[in-house]
Amino acid sequence: MRACDTPLLRKFWYCVARSGDVQDKPFGTRLLGEAVALWRDGQGLVRAVQDRCPHRTAKLSLGQVNNGNLVCPYHGWTFNGDGHCIRVPQVVQDRPTPFGVNAYRCTERYGYVWVALEEPLFDIPEIAELATQGWRQVHEFHEVWRTSALRIIENAFDPAHISFVHRNTFGTDDPRIEPFTLDERPDGFVFRNDFRVTNAEHMKSALAMDEDETTRATRNRFHLPFSRVGHIHYPNGLVHILCSFLTPIDDVHTRFTQFVVRNDREEDVPAEVVVAYDREVTDEDRAVLESTDPEVPLDRSEGVELHMAADRAGLTMRRMLRDLSVAQATPAG
Numbered sequence: 346m347r348a349c350d351t352p353l354l355r356k357f358w359y360c361v362a363r364s365g366d367v368q369d370k371p372f373g374t375r376l377l378g379e380a381v382a383l384w385r386d387g388q389g390l391v392r393a394v395q396d397r398c399p400h401r402t403a404k405l406s407l408g409q410v411n412n413g414n415l416v417c418p419y420h421g422w423t424f425n426g427d428g429h430c431i432r433v434p435q436v437v438q439d440r441p442t443p444f445g446v447n448a449y450r451c452t453e454r455y456g457y458v459w460v461a462l463e464e465p466l467f468d469i470p471e472i473a474e475l476a477t478q479g480w481r482q483v484h485e486f487h488e489v490w491r492t493s494a495l496r497i498i499e500n501a502f503d504p505a506h507i508s509f510v511h512r513n514t515f516g517t518d519d520p521r522i523e524p525f526t527l528d529e530r531p532d533g534f535v536f537r538n539d540f541r542v543t544n545a546e547h548m549k550s551a552l553a554m555d556e557d558e559t560t561r562a563t564r565n566r567f568h569l570p571f572s573r574v575g576h577i578h579y580p581n582g583l584v585h586i587l588c589s590f591l592t593p594i595d596d597v598h599t600r601f602t603q604f605v606v607r608n609d610r611e612e613d614v615p616a617e618v619v620v621a622y623d624r625e626v627t628d629e630d631r632a633v634l635e636s637t638d639p640e641v642p643l644d645r646s647e648g649v650e651l652h653m654a655a656d657r658a659g660l661t662m663r664r665m666l667r668d669l670s671v672a673q674a675t676p677a678g
C-alpha cells in the first residue's frame with residue numbers, strides 16, 4: 346500500500362502537530378503528501394489549509410497571521426479559516442474574491458492538532474481515563490520515522506518480535522507466543538494477551554517494582570487506520586496506557602506521536618523516568634522498522650511476504666484496510 350495513492354486514508358483524523366507548535370505564527374506540516382499550513386484564527390481555533398499560495402505557490406506557513414487570517418509571505422494575499430482569499434493588497438476590491446485554497450477539518454485534542462483531509466469515517470480515539478481523576482498524561486514522542494505507518498502499527502500488535510527486538514529491555518528469552526484473542530470492531534479490534542516480561546535492573550524504577558520478572562496483562566485497542574490505545578496492567582496495580590498515533594507524511598515517512606496515561610503520580614515515578622523507559626524500548630523497534638520495506642502488501646495473494654500464526658493482528662489490519670477501501674470505492678445502492 347502506498348499511503349499517498351490510497352484515497353481511503355484521506356478519510357481519517359491524523360495527529361499533525363503539538364498544540365504548542367501553533368501559537369502566534371503559522372506552522373507548516375505534511376500529511377499524505379500534502380503540505381498543510383496551520384494557524385490560530387481570531388477565536389484561537391486552529392485552522393488548516395493547503396500550504397501553497399494560488400498566486401505564485403509560496404508556502405503560506407512562512408507568512409504571518411493578521412486579525413486571525415493567514416497572510417502570504419510573498420505578495421500578501423490573505424486567506425481566512427475557510428480558505429477564501431479575502432484580500433489582494435495590490436488591488437482595490439469592492440467584492441470578495443471567488444478564489445482561495447483548500448481548507449481542511451481541524452481540531453485539537455489531548456494537547457495535539459488533528460487534521461482530516463476529507464470527511465472522517467470515525468472519530469479520534471477516545472481515551473476515557475484522561476477525563477478521570479487519578480490519571481496523568483505523560484507526553485513522550487512526536488517525531489518522524491523513515492518507514493510506513495502500517496509497518497509501525499503492525500509492530501505494536503506483534504507478540505513475536507518481543508524476545509528478539511526487546512531482549513535487552515523487557516523481552517524474555519522464550520520466543521513462544523502466549524495465547525491471545527482478537528475481537529473485531531467496525532473501526533478496528535481489541536487484542537488481548539498476558540505474558541511474562543523481564544524487569545531489567547535499570548528499568549525497575551519506571552514500574553516501581555523490584556522483581557526480576559513480572560507479568561503484563563494487556564488490552565491493546567487498534568483504531569483504523571494507524572492508532573493504538575494499549576492498556577498494560579501490572580501486578581502491583583500500575584496501569585500504563587500506551588497511546589500511539591501514526592501519521593503518514595508520505596509513502597516512506599511517518600510522524601510517530603506517543604503519550605502515556607498512568608494511574609500513578611509524579612512523586613511515584615517522575616515523568617522523565619517513564620519517558621526514558623519507553624524511549625529505550627521504542628528505539629529498539631525503530632531500528633528494525635526503519636530497515637523494513639515501507640511498502641506493505643494488503644493482499645496475501647501478492648506473495649511477497651511469508652506469514653505465521655502470530656502475524657494475525659497485522660494481517661487483520663491489512664484485510665480491514667483492503668475491505669474498507671473497496672467499500673468506499675463502490676457507489677452505495
Ligand code: FES
Pocket residue numbers: 398399400401402403417418419420421422
Ligand atoms: S505567492 Fe502568495 S501572494 Fe503571491
Ligand SMILES: [Fe+2]
Pocket residue numbers: 500506507510511630
Ligand atoms: Fe516492540
